[in-house]
Amino acid sequence: MERRKEAAQEEEEEKEDEYEEETVMVAVNANRGRGNNFEAVDWAIRRVVRPRNRLVILGVLCDVGWKTSCFPFHRGERCEAPVQAEVDPGELEQEITVKRAEYKISLQPFYQRCKRNKIKMEVKIAAGYCVRKITVEECRGRNMCWIVLDGDFNKHRTYIYGQVNCNVALVKAKDVVTLMPSKAKQKEISPETNRGDGIEPPINGMETGRLLEHADADEPHCQSCNWYPLSWRTGIPQLFTQTELEAITNGFPPESIIKDEDSIQTFGGFFHGMPVSVSRFSENDERFWSKLKILCQVRHRNILNLVGYGFSGGMFLLFDLPPMGTLQENLQGDDSAKRMTWKERWQIAAGIGACLRYLHEECVDGPIVHLSVCSNHVAYACGCFAMLANFRNARFVRDDHPHLTDPTTPSWQSLQRDNSLAIDVHDYGILLLQIITGKSGCSFNSGDVDLMDWALPAIENGYLDMVKDPRLSGGSDGMLVDHMAKAASLCLNDSQGRVSMTEVVAVVQGHRIAMLLLSDHVQKE
CATH class of the missing domain: 3.40.50.620 (HUPs)
Incomplete structure (x- = not known):
């Protein structure tokens, strides 16, 4: 003994x-x-x-x-x-x-x-x-x-x-x-049931369960009119252990998988009683590290910010799961599209434009290019609240210029004029067309003509009413639609990558000076 x-x-x-x-x-x-x-x-x-x-x-x-x-x-x-x-x-x-x-x-x-x-x-x-x-x-x-x-x-x-x-x-x-984050393999951290006073536990009052399924696939269901992102709270993002993530997803059961593509499994779960998604990456997936490095450094109300991450027992990223699905899903459903008034659609456009301006021009660590802006990557919540999601392809522009290390130099500041940012500007123009016409990439079908070739000429020739979403009446918000249309034209005609998101957002908001800039750009083209 x-x-x-x-x-x-x-x-x-x-x-x-x-x-x-x-x-x-x-x-x-x-x-x-x-x-x-x-x-x-x-x-x-x-x-x-x-x-x-x-x-x-x-x-x-x-x-x-x-x-x-x-x-x-x-x-x-x-x-x-x-x-x-x-x-x-x-x-x-x-x-x-x-x-x-x-x-x-x-x-x-x-x-x-x-x-x-x-x-x-x-x-x-x-x-x-x-x-x-x-x-x-x-x-x-x-x-x-x-x-x-x-x-x-x-x-x-x-x-x-x-x-x-x-x-x-x-x-x-x-x-x-x-x-x-270090790329060295992380050691598994043993969870402690009693961490003592003064150290905040990762989970308080957590509830687990399966995600509610939509009653009608054509109409995303809103679980709560008072929904707001977990990522807005203090102490977020936070580090989760394997045990905590298993509690959130109820053990990672196959029936809770909401997406499985490109070797990334995404599970539904609940944290603090709020719906969340947990993405599980393979051990050597570089996309995990690139997403984590970016999402831990951005903070914007119109970005689907990171709630947490985990290294124990695998590599995990945890996000909010807005209850109304994506913008594309809401545009596809007739009932949900009718509820999205022109004013609400304009607010969505202004919000996504503001977060792209933040990524391109306001991040302290240098410009970030998203490279995947579309209606399917815009998470939609109650009250026309939209957040840019899916940063799988996002990267720092400075990664293409490894010799630049000092943020105070003019060379560093010139990264804001990098041509890769024009990709986001162009994609934002397509997003504006989707908001105006109510047609997403998968719902538009006109033979060999794509959405841009169909809608842009009509807008530029003064036939905006011909491409506006017919499910909405004209109302008194015609000026807001006109602002979005002019911004879309500005983005999609910028063949030389001269237009910044600051200028585009100003056009969406209808600023008088922006309209003068728009005329100047049109003349140069």
């Missing part, structure tokens, strides 16, 4: 040692004063640190005007006793003393949270001239699974990511995170 107890104890200790080998490092700018609220530390503890991990908080001091040649200087010790160390060289003593007092006050709440959840927390202070090299140096000799950087490390993240073999996250603001 004693031998069994000793063997069990040794096995438990071996397991603890194995977990201790996995380290999560949070690098923060130690030059910041008392206003440093350690958002990166808070995010790491809530989202990626697991029991028996080692959490290393690295405070980096730099650019403070010291002239000593003794850099880098490192000092680290356990958080149980707040930093108590004699500092050398002497020029650093005053700064380190101030920082020591700040950390003593600021980090104690995090230490208490870690202690309750069996997380070993360590604090290091490092000083030097090169922030990124200090951070990378501190990772050596450790089995790193995550490096979490605070927002001040933004310009160093590309270098750090290239030097390490683990996941890297940049916390720009509270729950606004840029994720750069």
Whole structure:
């Protein structure tokens, strides 16, 4: 009996040692004063640190005007006793003393949270001239699974990511995170039933069940008039374990598969009582990593944003599942199309145009091209609310220009004029025709003539009424239809890729200056 107890104890200790080998490092700018609220530390503890991990908080001091040649200087010790160390060289003593007092006050709440959840927390202070090299140096000799950087490390993240073999996250603001996942095979994380106070559980009050089937395939069924995306909530996207994903999908049964194509299985399920889809990728599918890198860095109300992801037992992406299907499905059904008034259709067009403008011109990490804009890739919810989905082919434009690394250079800014963006502009023009005519690519059938060849000449020759969806009466929204038609013409006649989404959206919205730009483009063509 004693031998069994000793063997069990040794096995438990071996397991603890194995977990201790996995380290999560949070690098923060130690030059910041008392206003440093350690958002990166808070995010790491809530989202990626697991029991028996080692959490290393690295405070980096730099650019403070010291002239000593003794850099880098490192000092680290356990958080149980707040930093108590004699500092050398002497020029650093005053700064380190101030920082020591700040950390003593600021980090104690995090230490208490870690202690309750069996997380070993360590604090290091490092000083030097090169922030990124200090951070990378501190990772050596450790089995790193995550490096979490605070927002001040933004310009160093590309270098750090290239030097390490683990996941890297940049916390720009509270729950606004840029994720750069490692392509190394992830170790399965054992779920903990009791994570303790202070660490938010991934699932609270979760309900499971099968998705409701549409009563009429021609008319998508709205499950709730108060539906709103899970991805709008704080703390999203989040990391899920295999056990949690199985609970969401009720065990991945074959009957819950809602799509199976291109080696990607998509299951229906429920999370927080809301319908979601869970896409399961094969182990070496590069599309998983490309989608994850993009979707973790975009945030827009008209984009079907990522709810969560998982590496345990496979590779998974979790999304909202809007209850009214796609825009294409609603245009195909006569009853649902009649309910989509011209004002609602215009709002859909303006929303999708705004999110394309965001992808092309407003993303801090450079332009993103979607490459699959169509009515079948627009998720539709109650109240004419539309979200661009299916980022399977999306990519950063900078990927075609690997020599550009500095976002402040004119060369980087010129990426917004890359010709690949014209593909999205053209596809958006086709989407506008689909909204105006009520015909999708699969429902339009006029012999050898496609939708563009049929509708565009009529619009340009002043016969818009001939191609407008006959299921809707004229009403008093003719001007809104005219704005969409002019924008479609602008997109589809842009053979040289000169038109930006800002100009297109302005035409959709009917801005007077945009109409002048439209005339100028027509003359140049």
